[in-house]
Structures are given as C-alpha cells and as structure tokens.
Amino acid sequence: MKSKVRNNSVSYFDMQFITSSISTMLVLLLLGLVVFFVLAANNLSVYVRENINFSILINDEMKESDIIKLQKNLNEEPFVKESVYISKSQALKEQSEAMGTNPEEFLGYNPFTASIEVKLHSGYANSDSIAKIEKIIKRNTNIQDVLYQRDLIDAVNENIRNISLVLLVLAVVLTFISFALINNTIRLAIYSKRFLIHTMKLVGASWGFIRKPFLTRNIWSGVLAAVVADAILMGTAYSLVSYEPELIRVITPDVMLLVSLSVLAFGVIITFLCAYLSINKYLRMKASSLYYI
Structure with missing residues (x-):
C-alpha cells in the first residue's frame, strides 16, 4: 500500500514541477543579484580606497x-x-x-x-x-x-557607508520578499495535493513518510532553479568582464563562487522550509477543513 501511495504522490518533471522551478529560478536570480551587488560593492569600495x-x-x-x-x-x-x-x-x-x-x-x-x-x-x-x-x-x-585631499577621502568613505547601508537594507527586504514568493509558489503546488495527503493519513502513512516525496520534489526543484539562476549570473558576469577587463578587480572569481553557493543554498533551504511548513499545515487539518481553504 505504501509503495502505491508513494508512486501516486510523486511525479517529477511534470508541468507543475517545471512552472514551480521557473518561478523559483526567477526569485533566486533576484536574490543572486542582491548578493552579487553586495559583494561587488565591497570589492569596489576596497578598489576605490586603495587608489586614494x-x-x-x-x-x-x-x-x-x-x-x-x-x-x-x-x-x-x-x-x-x-x-x-x-x-x-x-x-x-x-x-x-x-x-x-x-x-x-x-x-x-x-x-x-x-x-x-x-x-x-x-x-x-x-x-x-x-x-x-x-x-x-x-x-x-x-x-x-x-x-592629501581630506575632503575627497571623507566624501568617498561617506558615500561607501551610505551605499553599503542601502544594499544591506535591500538585501534583507528582498530576502523576505523572495521567501514569501517561493512559499506562495510551493503552497499552491501542495494545495492541489491536499486530498491526497489526507488519503495517505487515512491509510496509516506516517507524517514523515508523507512529507518525504514532497520535500524531495521541492528540493530538486530548488536545486534545478539555482543551477539555472547561477548559469545566467555566471554568463552575465563573464560577458561584463569580457567587455571591460578592468571589471575583474570587482567581479572576481571569489565573488562569483560565493554568489553561486549562496544561490544554491537559498534554493535548497527556502524550498525545503516552505514545503515543510505547507505540508505540516495540511497534515494538521481535519477532512472537513480541506473544503473551505
């Protein structure tokens, strides 16, 4: 019975999986850009200061x-x-x-x-x-x-502080927005499976058994979305450096490696947490409540 339930509950690379991955990829791309700008801005500030x-x-x-x-x-x-x-x-x-x-x-x-x-x-x-x-x-x-030009040095440092503060606030805000968007995408995907989740409960499946295929599916969706987002970011960075070689001082390999790892980490962690919270919501619901959400 468990094998049958598992096969019915998991369907990888269907249209829902693809659309969910695309939505997640777009959000991760936005997050990756924020991480990129924060790290690149730090390199730029170092470059500017060291040329004073x-x-x-x-x-x-x-x-x-x-x-x-x-x-x-x-x-x-x-x-x-x-x-x-x-x-x-x-x-x-x-x-x-x-x-x-x-x-x-x-x-x-x-x-x-x-x-x-x-x-x-x-x-x-x-x-x-x-x-x-x-x-x-x-x-x-x-x-x-x-x-030395005291006014110029003070102006440079003041501008760097202001830009860093703006980027930090932007990073925090966009992280919350990204979490909300990915959470909404995953909740909609799991919403369509709420009756299947309830059926699995009725046949005696444990909560861990029910969660596993949904978590696995969404983690793979996050990984796929992160890989595509990283490919786009890497391609863009390579094009910029090819067009203007001097940018290698700001867009360093270390920056791009950290951006790639951050996007991958965001993709796995956020999709896992969102799927886990959404599944638990439907696991706690009674059958009568499923018709009114």
Whole structure:
C-alpha cells in the first residue's frame, strides 16, 4: 500500500514541477543579484580606497639614495600598499607635458620637488588614519610636507557607508520578499495535493513518510532553479568582464563562487522550509477543513 501511495504522490518533471522551478529560478536570480551587488560593492569600495593616494614632498637637500631608502622603509609599513618615487626631473617632465610649457625655461630653475606617491591599504584610507600616518612620516626632518585631499577621502568613505547601508537594507527586504514568493509558489503546488495527503493519513502513512516525496520534489526543484539562476549570473558576469577587463578587480572569481553557493543554498533551504511548513499545515487539518481553504 505504501509503495502505491508513494508512486501516486510523486511525479517529477511534470508541468507543475517545471512552472514551480521557473518561478523559483526567477526569485533566486533576484536574490543572486542582491548578493552579487553586495559583494561587488565591497570589492569596489576596497578598489576605490586603495587608489586614494597622498604625496610626501622631499626636501631638495636629501640625497636620492636616502630617498630610496626612505621609500623602502615605507613599503615595509603595514599601512602602505605601494609607493612610487618621483624625482625632481621626472616631476618637471610630467608637469611640462601637462601644461604644454617648461617652467624651468622662464624661471631658470626646476620649481618642483621630489616626492613619494603612496597608496594605502583600504583599512587605512580614511582621514583619521592618514592624520596619524602623517605625524609618523613628518618625524623625518627631510620631509617637507604631506599632501592629501581630506575632503575627497571623507566624501568617498561617506558615500561607501551610505551605499553599503542601502544594499544591506535591500538585501534583507528582498530576502523576505523572495521567501514569501517561493512559499506562495510551493503552497499552491501542495494545495492541489491536499486530498491526497489526507488519503495517505487515512491509510496509516506516517507524517514523515508523507512529507518525504514532497520535500524531495521541492528540493530538486530548488536545486534545478539555482543551477539555472547561477548559469545566467555566471554568463552575465563573464560577458561584463569580457567587455571591460578592468571589471575583474570587482567581479572576481571569489565573488562569483560565493554568489553561486549562496544561490544554491537559498534554493535548497527556502524550498525545503516552505514545503515543510505547507505540508505540516495540511497534515494538521481535519477532512472537513480541506473544503473551505
């Protein structure tokens, strides 16, 4: 009897299974996009912060060998990502090309100073940290000045905080919406089987036995939907990176792996929970109640 009930209760890859999988896939695609934007935004914030630099102006009296030694010492500091030494002659050449004229020709001397351009690790790219770093650097008496755009740094960090907050709220809201949409899809599918569930109860089937085919079916539906959603997201990411290779700094393989695993986890967990809750609802109902829902 149990075998007969099982065969009648499970029908994989029918039209209901396909439509349920498509609906779930669309919702998981939306969730995947949210996860993608959150992770990509984090990478973008790191990329932007690590491209904020400041200039260390060197006194003319300092020898080039000492400047190179200073640069080497800076590179060993935990806050420095990389540094570039710009000599007086190189600074003159770059500024002459930018202005279209050579200031040395009418001034009679090179007005520019040697400098070291420093890029920081993202965790130190804020005004407070740079102010402390500035004090450390200025202990060297050969340092003329440390230049950085405080307003720009503050504006970048403020915008990053605001964007992160918006994405976090959006992620929470869309997670609840996605759960509701998938739950509604699964409830409708199980609703059509409510009398079959009641019949299985009448012939003595246990609740665990009744749940198993429904849970298995919906988990497979979630897996299929997640695989299709992941394929779409991966294909889109690959197209974007192919079109603009520089995006690989933001759309990294690690990001796409986390997105794929998140979508798969959402697909399995949400479909399992929704199916479990819906089945329990009909298992608790009396026969008379099934006609009025």
